[in-house]
Amino acid sequence: MxxxxxxxxxxxxxxxxxxxxxxxxxxxxxxxxxxxxxFKPQLDAWQERHWHDAPFERVVSPDDQVKAALAAVPEARFYSYRFPPHPVGAAVIHVGLPGGSMRDIGVSLDGRVLGVADPEARISATVSxxxxxxxxxxxxxxxxxxxxxxxxxxxxxxxxxxxxxxxxxxxxxxxxxxxxxxxxxxxxxxxxxxxxxxxxxxxxxxxxxWTDGWATAFRTVRAELGLVQGPQQWKGGVDLHAEHDHEAMLRAQAAVPGPGLSLNDIYLRALAERLPEPVVLIPPGAPMPLGPPNGNVWKLSSETQNRPLARSVSFDPMTGAVVAREGFADKHPIDRVIGYGIAWHEGQLFGWVxxxxxxxxxxxxxxxxxxxxxxxxxxxxxxxxxxxxxxxxxxxxxxxxxxxxxxxxxxxxxxxxxxxxxxxxxxxxxxxxxxxxxxxxxxx
Incomplete structure (x- = not known):
């Protein structure tokens, strides 16, 4: 040297x-x-293990499951319905409380409330x-x-x-x-x-x-260059173009489905889509995990962490007709690259490997x-x-x-x-x- x-x-x-x-x-x-x-999927499944192994004698409709959940948590507002993970599993009803916090309510197939959990208190959420x-x-x-x-x-x-x-x-x-x-x-x-x-x-x-500084700069460049196609599908950065505090606005809104088809009607149509688990059905006007509130549609979404497999389907609340579909291939190439990176970062791109x-x-x-x-x-x-x-x-x-x-x-x-x-x-x-x-x- x-x-x-x-x-x-x-x-x-x-x-x-x-x-x-x-x-x-x-x-x-x-x-x-x-x-x-x-190992978030395994941790979440372990924490919900008692919900999904409960015996049942009959099967009630998703609407009846939601009614049981709302009766168990006074003043709760219905935000989403997560499909049972297997034929004998429980549905998970996600609700909002008046103070802005959330709850997940496990409901058996025969309409019994099996438990109420704070999603922010999960092991995976705390570790995150x-x-x-x-x-x-x-x-x-x-x-x-x-x-x-x-x-x-x-x-x-x-x-x-x-x-x-x-x-x-x-x-x-x-x-x-x-x-x-x-x-x-x-x-x-x-x-x-x-x-x-x-x-x-x-x-x-x-x-x-996921960060604040880098992601805020990236979010701004993404918007200024016209690369935005729908809301950002990951948490990170500050939206410098936002005119309102979306999080506070979402929590303040009550999701009350209006006239039209019932949850059960949409659920039966959604089953045919065969989206990757976990699958959630969000009613019109309900808060979305990311971005603005849901519009006047029932939105079916896959919340799989393997983002390249995620898809969403929107149903007309009056007729049940499919009005929109979105898959990973529909996103901007930059968003797809980030999606692959996030799926790898979370350990879900290639499963256990x-x-x-x-x-x-x-x-x-x-x-x-x-x-x-x-x-x-x-x-x-x-x-x-x-x-x-x-x-x-x-x-x-x-x-x-x-x-x-x-x-x-x-x-x-x-x-x-x-x-x-x-x-x-x-x-x-x-x-x-x-x-x-x-x-x-x-x-x-």
Missing amino acids: TPENGRLYRAIWRWHFYAGLFVVPFILLLSLTGAIYL RIHGSLLMGRWGGLLVETAACWAILLILSGLYLWWPRGRGPAGVLWPRLGARGRLFWRDLHAVTGFWVSGLALVLLVSGLP NQAIGALTALALMALAVSGVAMWWRRRPGSTLGAPPRPSEAKLRVVAVIMLALALLLPMLAASLILLLAVDRLLLPLWPRARRWLDRTAPA
Whole structure:
């Protein structure tokens, strides 16, 4: 390695250290919660297991099931009917309460209320809130987004540091046999990082549509370029063109089907569509999971997390005729790409194979975090933090240009980089004691 390349290596190593210092706790938490959320369908089914195994003696109509649900929860408003998952399963009636909260009511085929559950209290919903916002609302979401952006930088800089530079495959493609101590942790970190880097980058990038900063910018560009075809089918970003608080508006509305065909009439027509489970039927005027309220139609939707399989069908409330169909192929190509990414991120694109790959990726990321901390702990001199040495000014500028180019695509990375550069270049020189504690050696 030439002196110039050596300085560049140390410059990137320093920023890799900074990124790891910030990201490691988030990698551990987000990998754990992400691995759990991969199994959302199984978790939800387990929590509803008592609903779907209830015996029954007769079968009542969906209308009677909804009446039983509304009688069990006073002042509730009917929002949707989820089809029984199998011939002897229970229907799930989704209702809204006056205060704006929601409830899921399991009703057997013979019209008995089997249980009432808060959808926000489900294991999968709680894990999702931890994964997306650390239970801290929008500020937590911005923190998670920042960590994800730095994790992308961490992986890219790690690949540069991993590059063999004339070394053999041992310690590069596989760990060296018999390695002990720091060498063991180094090989575990480098080899695992190489093999998992592609999958980790896909996971990180496919999670950006759920964020606030990146997704808001993307949502604005999507609208300004005329790429919008219907409401955005994922939660993420702030709609800067919205004139109202849609969430508050939706919760305030009462869904009361008007004159026309009954739920049972539409249900019988909907069965012939054979949509992928879970399947829900939403009455006219009811709130939709995403976007504005449902129009003057009965809307049949598949809520499968394998988004390329999702379809929806709209029925005229007076005649029951099909007035609209929408499938994955009808969406804009950009939305389809994001749909594939989200389905992969949630572990549902290829069923259990996708779940297994996602879980292994999460375990590998946790191994990277642990081995990185172990390497730092063994290397740090004395009681100092032990950051890699500061590079020369010229090389620092090269690294800054590279990272700023990346930051143009990641708004939260740009904002945090400005803050970090200000601390590193402006504040630390004024605080020699802190600088000595942070740096291992003088500038290169």
